[in-house]
Amino acid sequence: MGSNHSVQINIHLDRANSFYFAGETVSGTINVRISAGQIKLDEILLLLAGESGYTTTHTVTDSNGSTSVVINYLTKSFLKTITTIESPSSEQKKLIYNPGSYSWHFDIPLPSQLPPSLNLPQSYPHVRYYLKLVMDKPWYKRNATEILYLTVFPRMDLLHDAQLLTPTLFSDHNRNDVTLKGTIHKLAYLPGETITGTLEIINPRRSVLKQIKLLLIQHYKIECNTKQEKLVDIILPIVDHRNDEYIMDKFSLTVPSIPLPPSYDFHDGYDHKTHVNIHYNLEFQVKIEGMFTNFDIPVPITIASISDMNSNNYEPHRNMNFSQNSLSYYPEIDIDDKTNPPPSYDSIVFHD
Numbered sequence: 001m002g003s004n005h006s007v008q009i010n011i012h013l014d015r016a017n018s019f020y021f022a023g024e025t026v027s028g029t030i031n032v033r034i035s036a037g038q039i040k041l042d043e044i045l046l047l048l049a050g051e052s053g054y055t056t057t058h059t060v061t062d063s064n065g066s067t068s069v070v071i072n073y074l075t076k077s078f079l080k081t082i083t084t085i086e087s088p089s090s091e092q093k094k095l096i097y098n099p100g101s102y103s104w105h106f107d108i109p110l111p112s113q114l115p116p117s118l119n120l121p122q123s124y125p126h127v128r129y130y131l132k133l134v135m136d137k138p139w140y141k142r143n144a145t146e147i148l149y150l151t152v153f154p155r156m157d158l159l160h161d162a163q164l165l166t167p168t169l170f171s172d173h174n175r176n177d178v179t180l181k182g183t184i185h186k187l188a189y190l191p192g193e194t195i196t197g198t199l200e201i202i203n204p205r206r207s208v209l210k211q212i213k214l215l216l217i218q219h220y221k222i223e224c225n226t227k228q229e230k231l232v233d234i235i236l237p238i239v240d241h242r243n244d245e246y247i248m249d250k251f252s253l254t255v256p257s258i259p260l261p262p263s264y265d266f267h268d269g270y271d272h273k274t275h276v277n278i279h280y281n282l283e284f285q286v287k288i289e290g291m292f293t294n295f296d297i298p299v300p301i302t303i304a305s306i307s308d309m310n311s312n313n314y315e316p317h318r319n320m321n322f323s324q325n326s327l328s329y330y331p332e333i334d335i336d337d338k339t340n341p342p343p344s345y346d347s348i349v350f351h352d
Helices: 311-317
Strands: 006-013 019-021 025-036 039-041 043-061 067-086 095-097 100-109 126-136 144-153 168-173 179-184 194-202 209-222 225-236 246-254 264-268 274-288 295-303
Touching (some): 006 126, 006 144, 025 043, 025 126, 039 126, 043 100, 067 274, 168 295, 179 274, 179 295, 209 246
Parallel strands (some): 019 144
Antiparallel strands (some): 025 100, 039 095, 043 067, 126 144, 168 179, 179 194, 194 246, 274 295
16 A cells, blocks of 8 residues: 555455355455554455456467466456445545554355355366456555455255256176176265166176276366366275176265365356356276276266255354354465466465
8 A cells, every 4th residue: 555554454254264056145354453554445346256267278389489388367347336335425536544453344245056166266277157356546656455355156956856866877897898887876976975787797808907086176177277086086896807707796885075066067258158067977987807908988977066955954064164254365476467377386375
């Protein structure tokens, strides 16, 4: 605020963490302490923003004919809600604040359809949400701001599709007539739940079955960027270099007890159309002795965020691994600076 001013800004939420479901109201208190100097402002604004961050590349050629790849860091806005916290009255030209403490309460409803937060706010690609307080000064110097990052998940109810809660069959085979058949008890899960089912292996030629791996994989697409993450990777004990003609056994895999972004597909936007897709696969990888004999069976599953429309049922998960609201401010991050690439992954840490 200038060399003659000392201002401390804090945004404090009305809940213990910064997690919200789409459709909920973000509420809290803005606290400003001015320790020295009189401050004149045009207005005080609070921005609630949702953005997708992604990268593109292009090739450049220098005068010597050498080429290099340039990474472009881009952002699209799909949510932008601006709330005027305080503005001058008709009798005032400016807002004038003397040393002291000031506070304002705010309530901002979130739209009911929003993509889930993905990745750290300054890693790419990402989906991020934040509150940004702007104290708009009438002189040329940069406005004072405070940024508070939020985690937002859409409501994905386990009961929204009854077919996801019924047993499902899957099967495939290889060139040696090794067939894997399976039944999964349902296709929709909450974090912390255990996926269970049965497997049958039909092996008429008695090929050596080396192993079966079971993976839970998260796939996501943010604009033109795609990525997949292995969340769980286990070897099932059903097979260990066996050549039985027929094997039948059960399998299980526990979904990690962390706030997993729910399965969702989003096509909407504020400035431009934003596309975010996240989905999950349970993948069986069958390893068999011989050339070109391995095969995989992907089984799409749905990760939900609630078991019914009562958000209180999600409460046990709301305290897991989310940054505390008083520590969600990253002073090293400048939202307004579009020219610099993001800081390294290690330089941004969520605090417990």
